[in-house]
Amino acid sequence: xxxxxxxxxxxxxxxxxxxxxxxxxxxxxxxxxxxxxxxxxxxxxxxxxxxxxxxxxxxxxxxxxxxxxxxxxxxxxxxxxxxxxxxxxxxxxxxxxxxxxxxxxxxxxxxxxxxxxxxxx
Amino acid sequence: xxxxxxxxxxxxxxxxxxxxxxxxxxxxxxxxxxxxxxxxxxxxxxxxxxxxxxxxxxxxxxxxxxxxxxxxxxxxxxxxxxxxxxxxxxxxxxxxxxxxxxxxxxxxxxxxxxxxxxxxxxxxxxxxxxxxxxxxxxxxxxxxxxxxxxxxxxxxxxxxxxxxxxxxxxxxxxxxxxxxxxxxxxxxxxxxxxxxxxxxxxxxxxxxxxxxxxxxxxxxxxxxxxxxxxxxxxxxxxxxxxxxxxxxxxxxxxxxxxx
Amino acid sequence: xxxxxxxxxxxxxxxxxxxxxxxxxxxxxxxxxxxxxxxxxxxxxxxxxxxxxxxxxxxxxxxxxxxxxxxxxxxxxxxxxxxxxxxxxxxxxxxxxxxxxxxxxxxxxxxxxxxxxxxxxxxxxxxxxxxxxxxxxxxxxxxxxxxxxxxxxxxxxxxxxxxxxxxxxxxxxxxxxxxxxxxxxxxxxxxxxxxxxxxxxxxxxxxxxxxxxxxxxxxxxxxxxxxxxxxxxx
Numbered sequence: 001x002x003x004x005x006x007x008x009x010x011x012x013x014x015x016x017x018x019x020x021x022x023x024x025x026x027x028x029x030x031x032x033x034x035x036x037x038x039x040x041x042x043x044x045x046x047x048x049x050x051x052x053x054x055x056x057x058x059x060x061x062x063x064x065x066x067x068x069x070x071x072x073x074x075x076x077x078x079x080x081x082x083x084x085x086x087x088x089x090x091x092x093x094x095x096x097x098x099x100x101x102x103x104x105x106x107x108x109x110x111x112x113x114x115x116x117x118x119x120x121x
Numbered sequence: 122x123x124x125x126x127x128x129x130x131x132x133x134x135x136x137x138x139x140x141x142x143x144x145x146x147x148x149x150x151x152x153x154x155x156x157x158x159x160x161x162x163x164x165x166x167x168x169x170x171x172x173x174x175x176x177x178x179x180x181x182x183x184x185x186x187x188x189x190x191x192x193x194x195x196x197x198x199x200x201x202x203x204x205x206x207x208x209x210x211x212x213x214x215x216x217x218x219x220x221x222x223x224x225x226x227x228x229x230x231x232x233x234x235x236x237x238x239x240x241x242x243x244x245x246x247x248x249x250x251x252x253x254x255x256x257x258x259x260x261x262x263x264x265x266x267x268x269x270x271x272x273x274x275x276x277x278x279x280x281x282x283x284x285x286x287x288x289x290x291x292x293x294x295x296x297x298x299x300x301x302x303x304x305x306x307x308x309x310x311x312x313x314x315x316x317x318x319x320x321x322x323x324x325x326x327x328x329x330x331x332x333x334x335x336x337x338x339x340x341x342x343x344x345x346x347x348x349x350x351x352x353x354x355x356x357x358x359x360x361x362x363x364x365x366x367x368x369x370x371x372x373x374x375x376x377x378x379x380x
Numbered sequence: 381x382x383x384x385x386x387x388x389x390x391x392x393x394x395x396x397x398x399x400x401x402x403x404x405x406x407x408x409x410x411x412x413x414x415x416x417x418x419x420x421x422x423x424x425x426x427x428x429x430x431x432x433x434x435x436x437x438x439x440x441x442x443x444x445x446x447x448x449x450x451x452x453x454x455x456x457x458x459x460x461x462x463x464x465x466x467x468x469x470x471x472x473x474x475x476x477x478x479x480x481x482x483x484x485x486x487x488x489x490x491x492x493x494x495x496x497x498x499x500x501x502x503x504x505x506x507x508x509x510x511x512x513x514x515x516x517x518x519x520x521x522x523x524x525x526x527x528x529x530x531x532x533x534x535x536x537x538x539x540x541x542x543x544x545x546x547x548x549x550x551x552x553x554x555x556x557x558x559x560x561x562x563x564x565x566x567x568x569x570x571x572x573x574x575x576x577x578x579x580x581x582x583x584x585x586x587x588x589x590x591x592x593x594x595x596x597x598x599x600x601x602x603x604x605x606x607x608x609x610x611x612x613x614x
Contacts, residue, residue, distance in 0.1 A: 002543070005571060007599065007600030007602065007603065008594065008598045008603075009594055009595075009598075010590075010591035010592075010595050011590070011594070012591050038550075038551070041550050041553070042551055045546060045547065045550065045571060046550070046572065047411050047550070047553075047571065047572050047573060047574055048550065048553045049409065049410070049411075049574050050574070050590075050591065053591070122480070129476065133465065136467060192465075193465075197461045197462065197463050198463055198465055199432075200432075200457075200459040200461065201464075203430075203432055204430050204432070204452055205452065206449050206450070206452040206453040206480065207449065207480070208449060374434075375434050377433075378433065
C-alpha cells in the first residue's frame with residue numbers, strides 16, 4: 001500500500017519524517033539494516049531519487065549511516081536516537097498546544113485535560 | 122532483420138493462403154476423381170466449386186497484398202512497425218517479397234488445379250515426361266528464357282509496388298485514404314496509357330537514322346539485337362519499379378502521421 | 381551526457397504549429413512528467429522522439445543520435461492506442477519482441493504476465509481493453525531500454541491497474557535510463573516523478589523538479605497545473 005503524502009510539501013521531507021518516525025519508535029531498531037532504496041521506494045510508491053534525498057538527509061543528521069557494499073543501517077548511537085525522539089515529541093506537543101490555543105485552552109488547561117482523559121482510559 | 126520481417130509476414134498471410142490453396146487443390150483432385158468415375162452431377166459441382174475457388178484465389182491474393190500494406194503500415198499497427206529498429210526499406214521489401222511469392226504460388230496452384238481437372242488419366246503423365254529435354258536448349262534459347270522470366274518477375278514486382286506507391290501517396294491526405302488510393306491508382310493507369318500513346322507516336326513519326334555501324338550490327342546479330350532490346354526493356358521496367366519504391370519509402374519515412 | 385536533448389524543436393502541420401521551438405535536456409536516471417492539456421504538443425513531441433514524425437525545424441537527439449534505427453534500439457515506446465493485430469496470441473507478441481529487440485527480457489515479461497493472471501496462450505483480440513493495455517505495458521517495460529516514452533499510460537484504466545503501472549515504473553528504475561510520462565492525470569503520477577515539464581500551445585512554460593516546485597509554491601504540481609491552465613478550460 002503506497003504511503004499517503006500531503007500535497008503541498010516536498011515529498012522528500014515527508015519521506016524523511018516517516019523514516020525518522022520508524023527509527024525513533026523502534027520499528028527500525030538501532031543498528032539494524034534498512035531496506036534498500038529500491039525496496040523502500042516500491043513500498044512507498046515514490047521515485048527512488050526522492051527517497052535517496054531523504055536518506056542522504058538522515059545520513060547527514062547522523063541517524064543513518066551507509067556501508068559501501070552492504071547498504072544503509074540505523075545508527076547504534078542510542079543517545080542520538082533518543083534526542084531525535086525527544087525533538088519530534090516536542091514538535092508534536094508544540095503543534096498540539098497551538099491547536100488547543102486555537103480552540104481556546106491555555107497550556108495549563110490543556111495539561112489538565114490530558115490528565116483527565118488519561119484517567120478515563 | 123529482413124528474414125524476421127518476412128517470417129512474420131508469411132505467418133500473417135499463410136493463415137489464409139494455405140487453407141485456401143489446399144482447398145482448391147483438394148477440390149480439384151476430388152473433381153477429377155468424380156470425372157474418372159463418370160458421375161456427372163458431382164463432377165459438375167466440383168468444377169463449379171473449383172472455378173469459384175480459383176476466382177477467390179486471385180481476388181484474395183490481390184486484396185491481401187493491399188490489405189497487408191495498408192493495415193500494417195497505415196493504421197495503428199504502424200505504431201509497432203515503425204518503431205522497430207529496422208530500415209523503412211526492409212519493411213517494404215519484406216511485404217513486397219512475400220506478396221510476390223504468394224502471387225506466384227497462386228498462379229502455380231491455379232495452373233496445377235486446372236491441369237489436374239482437365240486432363241484424362243494418362244495424359245497427365247505425358248505432360249511431365251514430354252517436357253523439353255533441357256540439355257538440348259541452345260545458349261540463345263536459354264538466355265531468352267531467362268530474360269523473359271526476369272521481365273515477367275520485374276513486371277510483377279512493379280505491379281505490386283504501384284499499389285504500394287498509390288497507398289503511400291494517399292498519406293498526403295488525412296481522411297478517406299482508401300478511396301484516395303484507389304483514385305490515385307486509376308489516375309496512374311491513365312497516365313501510363315497516355316505516356317504509352319505518346320511514346321508510340323513519337324517512335325512511329327520519327328525518322329530514325331540509324332548509323333551504319335548499328336545497322337550492320339543488327340543485320341549480322343539478330344539474336345544479339347533482341348537480347349539488347351529485352352535487356353533495355355528490363356532496365357526500363359526496373360527503373361519504374363525503383364521509382365515506385367523510392368516514392369513509397371519517402372512517403373512512409375517523412376509523411377507518416379498515424380492517428 | 382544527456383539521454384535526450386532537443387534544441388529549437390519545431391513541428392508544423394500546414395498552418396498549425398504543434399511544437400514551437402522547444403529546447404531542453406533530460407539526464408539519465410530521471411522520471412519526467414510531460415504535462416499539458418490536449419493539443420499542447422505532448423504526443424507530437426513523443427512521436428518526434430520516435431522517428432514517427434520528422435521535425436519542421438530544430439533537432440531532437442537521443443543519446444546524441446538523431447531518431448533512426450540506432451535510437452529505436454534503445455527507446456521503448458508505449459503509444460496511447462493499442463497496436464496489436466488480430467491474429468497473434470500473447471506469446472506470439474513475446475516472440476516478436478524477442479526477435480526484434482535484443483534488450484527484451486522475455487523471462488521478466490512472462491513473470492509480469494503471470495502476476496497479472498494473463499495467459500500467454502490467450503488470443504490478443506479476445507482480451508478486454510484494460511488487459512490489452514496491461515500486455516502492451518508489460519512488453520514495453522520488459523525491455524532494458526535507455527529511454528521509455530509512455531504516452532498516457534494510466535488514462536482509462538482502473539485504479540488497481542494504475543497502481544500496478546506506477547509500481548512497475550518504480551521497480552524498473554535504472555540510474556542509466558530515463559522515463560518520460562506524458563499525462564494529464566498528474567495527481568496519481570506525481571510521487572513517482574523527479575521533474576515536470578509543462579507544455580502549453582507547443583511551448584514550455586515550466587521545467588522544474590517536483591520537490592523544488594512544492595517547496596517554492598507550497599502546493600502540489602497537480603494544483604499548480606490546474607492554476608496554470610484553468611483559463612484554458614473555457
